[in-house]
Amino acid sequence: MHAKAVPYLLLLPATLFLLVFFIYPFAEIAWLSVSGPEGFSLRPFQTMATHWKFQSALGWTLLLVVVVVPLQLIMALSMASIVTKLEKGRSTFLYIFSIPLGLSDLAAGIIWLAIFEQSGYLNSMLHGLGVIEQPILFLGYQNIWVIFLAVVLAELWRATAIVMVILVSGLGLIPKEYYEAGEVFGANGWQRFRKITLPMLKPSIQSALILRTIAAIEVFAVVTALGGTTLPVLMGETYQWQFALQDRNVASAYGMVILAISVIATLFFLRVLRTPKGATL
Amino acid sequence: MTDATADQPRKVEARSAGRFLFWAAVALITLWVLVPIYLLMVNTLSSPQQVTAFPKSGLPGWDFGSIQFFMSFSGVLKALWNSLFVALLTMVFSIGLGAPAGYALSRFEFPGKEVFRMMVVMTRAFPLPLLALPIAVLFIRTGLDDTAFGLAIVHTVLAIPFSVLITFSLFSGIPLELEEAAWTLGCNRWQAFRKVVLPLVLPGIAASAVFAFTISWNEVFAAAVLTIENRTLPAFLIQNLNVSPLHLKFAGGAAMVIPALIFIFAVRKYLFAMWGIANR
Numbered sequence: 001m002h003a004k005a006v007p008y009l010l011l012l013p014a015t016l017f018l019l020v021f022f023i024y025p026f027a028e029i030a031w032l033s034v035s036g037p038e039g040f041s042l043r044p045f046q047t048m049a050t051h052w053k054f055q056s057a058l059g060w061t062l063l064l065v066v067v068v069v070p071l072q073l074i075m076a077l078s079m080a081s082i083v084t085k086l087e088k089g090r091s092t093f094l095y096i097f098s099i100p101l102g103l104s105d106l107a108a109g110i111i112w113l114a115i116f117e118q119s120g121y122l123n124s125m126l127h128g129l130g131v132i133e134q135p136i137l138f139l140g141y142q143n144i145w146v147i148f149l150a151v152v153l154a155e156l157w158r159a160t161a162i163v164m165v166i167l168v169s170g171l172g173l174i175p176k177e178y179y180e181a182g183e184v185f186g187a188n189g190w191q192r193f194r195k196i197t198l199p200m201l202k203p204s205i206q207s208a209l210i211l212r213t214i215a216a217i218e219v220f221a222v223v224t225a226l227g228g229t230t231l232p233v234l235m236g237e238t239y240q241w242q243f244a245l246q247d248r249n250v251a252s253a254y255g256m257v258i259l260a261i262s263v264i265a266t267l268f269f270l271r272v273l274r275t276p277k278g279a280t281l
Numbered sequence: 282m283t284d285a286t287a288d289q290p291r292k293v294e295a296r297s298a299g300r301f302l303f304w305a306a307v308a309l310i311t312l313w314v315l316v317p318i319y320l321l322m323v324n325t326l327s328s329p330q331q332v333t334a335f336p337k338s339g340l341p342g343w344d345f346g347s348i349q350f351f352m353s354f355s356g357v358l359k360a361l362w363n364s365l366f367v368a369l370l371t372m373v374f375s376i377g378l379g380a381p382a383g384y385a386l387s388r389f390e391f392p393g394k395e396v397f398r399m400m401v402v403m404t405r406a407f408p409l410p411l412l413a414l415p416i417a418v419l420f421i422r423t424g425l426d427d428t429a430f431g432l433a434i435v436h437t438v439l440a441i442p443f444s445v446l447i448t449f450s451l452f453s454g455i456p457l458e459l460e461e462a463a464w465t466l467g468c469n470r471w472q473a474f475r476k477v478v479l480p481l482v483l484p485g486i487a488a489s490a491v492f493a494f495t496i497s498w499n500e501v502f503a504a505a506v507l508t509i510e511n512r513t514l515p516a517f518l519i520q521n522l523n524v525s526p527l528h529l530k531f532a533g534g535a536a537m538v539i540p541a542l543i544f545i546f547a548v549r550k551y552l553f554a555m556w557g558i559a560n561r
Contacts, residue, residue, distance in 0.1 A: 010382060014381070023400075025416050026415075032418075086307070099542065101545070102545035107541070111538070117527065224519055
């Protein structure tokens with residue numbers, strides 16, 4: 001066997017696999033979204049855009065992203081700073097803090113359903129405190145903002161862990177000398193955080209934001225578990241069109257919208273949080 | 282001198298107040314993570330009547346009625362088995378395809394390397410569960426629709442970027458000199474790999490295999506789109522959400538959560554190494 005061929009042979013299976021099951025399906029989804037039985041057609045996009053649920057699905061999804069992702073970044077930064085300061089029991093707390101990253105979004109939705117449903121723990125607690133007499137139907141269609149709040153809490157609970165893990169491994173790469181130098185020059189804790197930690201952590205923050213934003217745009221099972229179809233989101237509508245309405249083309253059009261937002265968000269973070277060449281560790 | 286001694290107690294006080302706040306924050310985060318899981322377990326360990334009762338005490342009823350109902354519910358055992366089978370297949374596929382690629386990326390310089398890396402990194406910028414839509418058509422044409430094998434293929438697309446990047450970092454952590462020493466002692470490339478490199482990376486590969494398993498075990502959207510008869514547990518739960526009673530949902534949620542807790546515990550040592558390098 002020729003030595004030069006070895007790396008290509010090793011890459012061949014994965015490459016073929018990704019070509020068939022990643023590149024080709026995306027070409028297919030793009031085609032499905034602009035075609036009908038007689039070839040090219042804008043009907044899928046027209047049907048999608050004129051359907052009464054499209055605008056609210058788009059709006060709720062974007063609102064979720066804008067609310068959840070920044071909060072997650074702040075929470076994860078605090079959690080990561082706390083974890084790195086821990087001396088005793090560091091690995092125990094790291095494990096506990098990172099538990100939710102192994103849980104599925106559906107499980108997270110069901111967990112928060114236990115809290116928010118009518119006979120759930122929130123109502124029980126309010127009853128115990130004497131605030132209410134009768135349990136409130138939190139997750140009904142007349143309380144759409146409560147559903148939204150429950151989804152935000154469930155998403156914060158579930159997916160902050162992954163951001164924290166990325167940030168903790170990023171923090172581990174910052175040399176201790178930088179902080180010592182900062183201390184020598186009289187920088188206090190907050191100044192060291194702003195002038196050393198944040199800039200040095202930029203690459204980790206960038207990849208965490210990209211990862212989380214894309215996942216937040218795909219939010220589906222949490223919403224379905226907590227609010228059924230009362231709170232429409234893009235991925236839920238995609239699922240509806242694929243199944244309930246049996247229209248693959250419109251489902252694909254939804255897919256293209258999700259894809260477009262994901263790509264725009266990725267490019268945005270790549271540009272805004274880019275690290276100048278030569279400034280990386 | 283007098284100033285310094287007067288200052289001492291105040292400093293100590295400030296420090297102990299800071300320590301108190303610090304541990305309060307640690308306790309708060311711990312509760313924030315654990316209490317919701319605890320509440321799910323309480324519901325799972327209560328009878329169906331206790332689950333719908335109001336108000337709740339927050340203590341388990343130590344009744345296995347919900348679990349029994351869940352286990353005997355038509356389709357649940359099959360769904361559990363499907364979940365397990367698909368996740369095992371995903372694990373085998375993603376390591377089988379990903380590890381050789383990771384090895385090639387870490388050990389060779391060759392034209393086209395960057396193209397491959399780009400393709401792998403690109404997969405992470407796309408909403409992958411959407412793949413299920415066109416693949417559903419492809420599978421119907423090839424007879425793979427509604428099979429564990431077909432779903433495992435889609436889950437492998439989700440898992441493969443991780444297995445490539447993780448194995449890449451694992452192999453990069455093993456000095457090439459070790460392999461070269463084996464070559465000079467008369468091993469060929471394959472023998473050197475099997476006898477020197479493989480034992481060293483095996484724990485890390487096992488961790489990334491568990492990670493692939495977890496990705497498949499938790500995945501909802503593609504599973505729901507691609508399976509009808511052979512549903513996995515998440516697909517089964519989401520398709521029955523609006524018709525199933527609360528105690529079925531909670532027992533099902535617990536059935537998804539408990540294995541995931543064990544998996545994360547098993548790979549906890551590798552989580553940070555994996556994410557640290559997977560993001561460079």
